[in-house]
Amino acid sequence: xxxxxxxxxxxxxxxxxxxxxxxxxxxxxxxxxxxxxxxxxxxxxxxxxxxxxxxxxxxxxxxxxxxxxxxxxxxxxxxxxxxxxxxxxxxxxxxxxxxxxxxxxxxxxxxxxxxxxxxxxxxxxxxxxxxxxxxxxxxxxxxxxxxxxxxx
Numbered sequence: 001x002x003x004x005x006x007x008x009x010x011x012x013x014x015x016x017x018x019x020x021x022x023x024x025x026x027x028x029x030x031x032x033x034x035x036x037x038x039x040x041x042x043x044x045x046x047x048x049x050x051x052x053x054x055x056x057x058x059x060x061x062x063x064x065x066x067x068x069x070x071x072x073x074x075x076x077x078x079x080x081x082x083x084x085x086x087x088x089x090x091x092x093x094x095x096x097x098x099x100x101x102x103x104x105x106x107x108x109x110x111x112x113x114x115x116x117x118x119x120x121x122x123x124x125x126x127x128x129x130x131x132x133x134x135x136x137x138x139x140x141x142x143x144x145x146x147x148x149x150x151x152x
Contacts, residue, residue, distance in 0.1 A: 045089060045110040046080045049096070058096055067095030068136040068151070086112040087151045090125065094151075097134040100126055121148045 024030050042048040053060065064074045069091055076082035077092065084092065089110045093103040104114040115122045124146060128139045140150040 042109055044080070045084065045106055046078060048106055048109050049092060050078060052096060052098065052102065056096075063092070063095045065095075066097075066135050067091040068140070069095075084110060086110065091136045091151050094125075094129060094134055094136055094139065098129075100129055103129065120146075124148065125151070 020033065024033055042051065052058075053063065060074075060078075064071060067074065069077075069088065073082060073088075074092075077084045077088065086107065089106050089112065090103065093106045098106065100115065107114050115126045117123065121143065124143060125139060128142060133139055136151055143150050
């Protein structure tokens, strides 16, 4: 039973790589981790996002609306024609209804910092996501009320 729990931990997307690799205790577990994570890792934010949308059977027009991103720019990101900035990644991930762990993974794949616990704006966005808000307009209204820069 313990072995099954370890293997599921190794494939859980919300667990950090360091946490997962700290749990590897034999060669079989190492091989499973490498096969599922090293050989299958995403090369870009676009690949990660498109995979998330497909696995969760999400509707792109709904994500676009919730993300508050115009149609042309939205599809340019999804096609890989544009490299999104940090705020756009946040908008897309929030609009797709991702949790904090998945958003942090998307930020990392986009080569940006994760939510910063010392940054008020990041904390307020993170709290909104944890509270179940997946609409960027709602989050922007909250940010504006707090005198913070909105997501653009």
